[in-house]
Each structure stands twice: as structure tokens, then as C-alpha cells.
Amino acid sequence: MARPTKCRVICRFPQTLEFTPTINAEGKDPVIVTVDEFETIRLIDREGLSQEQCCRRMQVARTTVQKIYDSARGKIAKALVEGLPLRIEGGQYQLCDGQNNLCGENNCSKQEIYHIFQKEKGDTIMRIAVTYENGQVFQHFGHTEQFIVYDVEDGKIVSSEVVSTNGQGHGALAEVLNALQADTLICGGIGGGAQAALAAVGIQLYGGVTGDADAAVEALLAGNLAYIPDVKCSHHEGEHHGGNCGGHGEHHHGDDCRHGHCGN
Numbered sequence: 001m002a003r004p005t006k007c008r009v010i011c012r013f014p015q016t017l018e019f020t021p022t023i024n025a026e027g028k029d030p031v032i033v034t035v036d037e038f039e040t041i042r043l044i045d046r047e048g049l050s051q052e053q054c055c056r057r058m059q060v061a062r063t064t065v066q067k068i069y070d071s072a073r074g075k076i077a078k079a080l081v082e083g084l085p086l087r088i089e090g091g092q093y094q095l096c097d098g099q100n101n102l103c104g105e106n107n108c109s110k111q112e113i114y115h116i117f118q119k120e121k122g123d124t125i126m127r128i129a130v131t132y133e134n135g136q137v138f139q140h141f142g143h144t145e146q147f148i149v150y151d152v153e154d155g156k157i158v159s160s161e162v163v164s165t166n167g168q169g170h171g172a173l174a175e176v177l178n179a180l181q182a183d184t185l186i187c188g189g190i191g192g193g194a195q196a197a198l199a200a201v202g203i204q205l206y207g208g209v210t211g212d213a214d215a216a217v218e219a220l221l222a223g224n225l226a227y228i229p230d231v232k233c234s235h236h237e238g239e240h241h242g243g244n245c246g247g248h249g250e251h252h253h254g255d256d257c258r259h260g261h262c263g264n
Helices: 035-046 051-058 062-082 109-117 173-179 192-200 213-222
Strands: 008-010 031-033 086-088 093-095 126-133 146-153 156-164 184-186 204-206
Touching: 008 035, 008 051, 031 035, 031 062, 035 051, 035 062, 035 093, 051 062, 062 086, 126 213, 146 213, 156 213, 173 192, 184 213, 192 204
Parallel strands: 008 093, 031 086, 126 184, 184 204
Antiparallel strands: 126 146, 146 156
């Protein structure tokens, strides 16, 4: 019987999930780089870590990191040399949440986020967060400066609170929501990377929503919220990277790791 693949710890999802050549890309199958492969590229080539440091961050053996890293570089080279689209998705990974120091770093940025935004929640409470500005659903998730957080019990709103994001960039906003113990997010436009990050921590997304924030939550509770299931980013998240902001959120990738089914 084959040994189960061990989860690879990753700190964060990539901001952009697709890269497409500006010419002659139509009809070409994309090269698929997995999320854990992307993480080795980020840590070694972007952050300048050694493979030894990378294996400690990802909580796997050095030989495993070497294999993942070589695979990632080969795929990226193929996409660049042959002019192919590149997509980031799938893999065996567990998302570091900052609570249990999964990545092994004492100065993990997620630990600070978790301590700042941690918000207690009762066992019977459903928590809904909404991107917020002047009473309305703010339309650009990656640039939201406030969430309004609603606690719901027995189908009724029992409290609400406006929470500042304290200048956290869009790469950390999913982590802020996780620290707030949000079950659901209502927002306007949202990029594919953020969608994937929310899915990995079990936050249900209702995107493409407009109008009054209170009314949106009431509509959700009544079962008639108007939202867009395949919402795409409508601002400039990732546009200078040549990426497609939406439509490829990974609502299933990484689930086994998150629930502890990856093995040891």
C-alpha cells in the first residue's frame, strides 16, 4: 500500500492564478503548477531561502522539497520557452493559519494577524463578514479597509461590529477573516487567488453583491440574496501580471490537507 502524501505547509496563496501570453495563446492547454510547487518558487527564488530552510517552512523532507522545486522550475521553463499559458492549482498542502506555528517561524506574519483580529464566537453563532464602506457592500475585496461582522443565531442577527483591516493588503485579508472566525463573506468583486484562500479555510463566498450591507445579510438569511457564483475581479488585482482575476477559485483543492487526510 502506497504511503500517503504528507501535507506541505504553505504560508499563502498566490495573488494571481493564471498567466497567459499576449499572442498565440488561444487553444493551447495551460501548464499546471501546483500550489505547493509555487510555494517552493516563492520561498527559494523570491525570498532567497535555502532548500534546507524551505523544507523547514513547508514541514517536509529536503528531498521532497528538491523534487517539488525541480518540477516547478521545469514547468515554468516549459511555459516560457513554448509560450504556453500557466495556471496554478491543486497539490497536496495545508494552509498555515498563524495559530499553531505550522511553518515553524517565530516571526510568522500570520501569528500577528491572528492575535490582532482574533474574535471569540459561541458554538451556536454563525458569523457573516461583509466588505464595507459607508453602509454599502464595498466592491473591491482586495482594497477593503473595513469589514462589518454580523453574528447570527437562530437565523437572526444578534450583533454587528465594524472592524478595520488596519491597512492589511489583499494578500492577508483572507487571513484576517479566518482570525475573525468568519463563516461567510459577502463582497463585490474578488480575485481568484483570494477565492482560493477563502475556500481553503472553509469560508463560504457570496461575491458580486451590491447595495446596502444590512440588506444583503438579511437577504442571505432569507435565502434570496442576489449574488454571482462565478464572480470575477472588476478592479486591477493582477491585471499587470497578465492574469485572469477570477473564475478559477480552488473550492476543492487542499481540502484533504485541511481536514487532516493527507497522512504523515
